[in-house]
Amino acid sequence: MxxxxxxxxxxxxxxxxxxxxxxxxxxxxxxMPWAELDLTAPPGRFTAAKIAGLGEDAPRCRALLAAAGNQSRPAPARRPSESCGYEDGTLLSLDIAPSPGGLVTSCPVAAALSVWERQVEAESQRLLGTGVRRFVHAGSYSCRRLYNRTDGPFSEHATADAVDILGFELADGRRLSVLRDWQGRPEDAAFLRAARDAACRVFSTVLSPDYNAAHRDHLHLDTANRGPGGWRACR
CATH class of the missing domain: 1.20.5 (Single alpha-helices involved in coiled-coils or other helix-helix interfaces)
Structure with a gap:
């Protein structure tokens, strides 16, 4: 018994x-590494790697954006050289609009931004008591090497797999600048760091003024594909 x-x-x-x-x-x-990527879900441990992997499957990337209700649409391909250009250009359409408008990125960057903007909005409401209307950027595609050197590896910008964020325009009309406000009022600085930290959950590489002087005025966000177990940078 x-x-x-x-x-x-x-x-x-x-x-x-x-x-x-x-x-x-x-x-x-x-x-879970085997779970299907869902751009409407809160980011998880493998979200950034899954988004970066979309660079190898543009149709799937576009399908995931559409399933998430994102209105971004394909842009003409651009391939001026073997090292520069893109086949999966995406004209961004986001709730937090890019400024200036007409920003074209690779599809994985568009996917990452579609997740990131929800986190940014939540952090803005929590820390600043208002929403975010626009993010100010310094572009995505640029056929150049890292740090504009004359030799060495090409930047992720060379394939539109990166975007540089200069600041934000808030719903109440205020403007925050990475250059001016990273060490500014405590609540403004806290929001900019929260936006950086949120990006770290969906981008492969995130570099801020805490990294080096070259990034004193912007957040560099990219979707470098380093594989499921590849390293990520968040600084």
Whole structure:
């Protein structure tokens, strides 16, 4: 009788563990490497790598954007050289609009921005008590090497897999600049860092004024594809 009771208790415990484990996995699907990428879900541990991987499958990238309700649309391909250009150019359409408008990025960057903008809006409401109307940028595509050197690796900008963020225009009319406000009022500085940290969850590389002087006036965000187990930078 005691043996039967022990067996019953063991199976009951296993059932509870399985049920709780399944519920946890459902709540944290984006933390699972095998889960399908969902651009409407909060970013998880593997979201950035999955987004970067979309650079190898433009049709899937565009389908995921459409499924998320994003109105970004394809832009003409651009391939001036073997090292520069893109086939998956995407004309951005976001709730937080790019300024100036007409910004074209690679599709993975568009996908990452579509997730990031929701995090930025939430942080702005939490820290500043207002929403974000626009993000001010310094462009995406630029056929150049890292730090504009004459030799060495090409920048992710050379394939439109990067975008530089200069600041934000808030819904109440205020403007925040990375250059001016990174060390400005505590609440403004906190928001800019929160925007940087949110980007770290969806981009492969995020570089800010905390990294070096070359990034004193902007946040560099890119979707370099380093594979599922590849390194990421958030500084």
């Amino acid at each position: 005691r043996g039967a009771i022990r067996i019953f208790l063991v199976f009951t415990l296993l059932a509870v563990v399985i049920i709780e484990g399944a519920a946890w996995m459902q709540r944290h699907r984006q933390d």
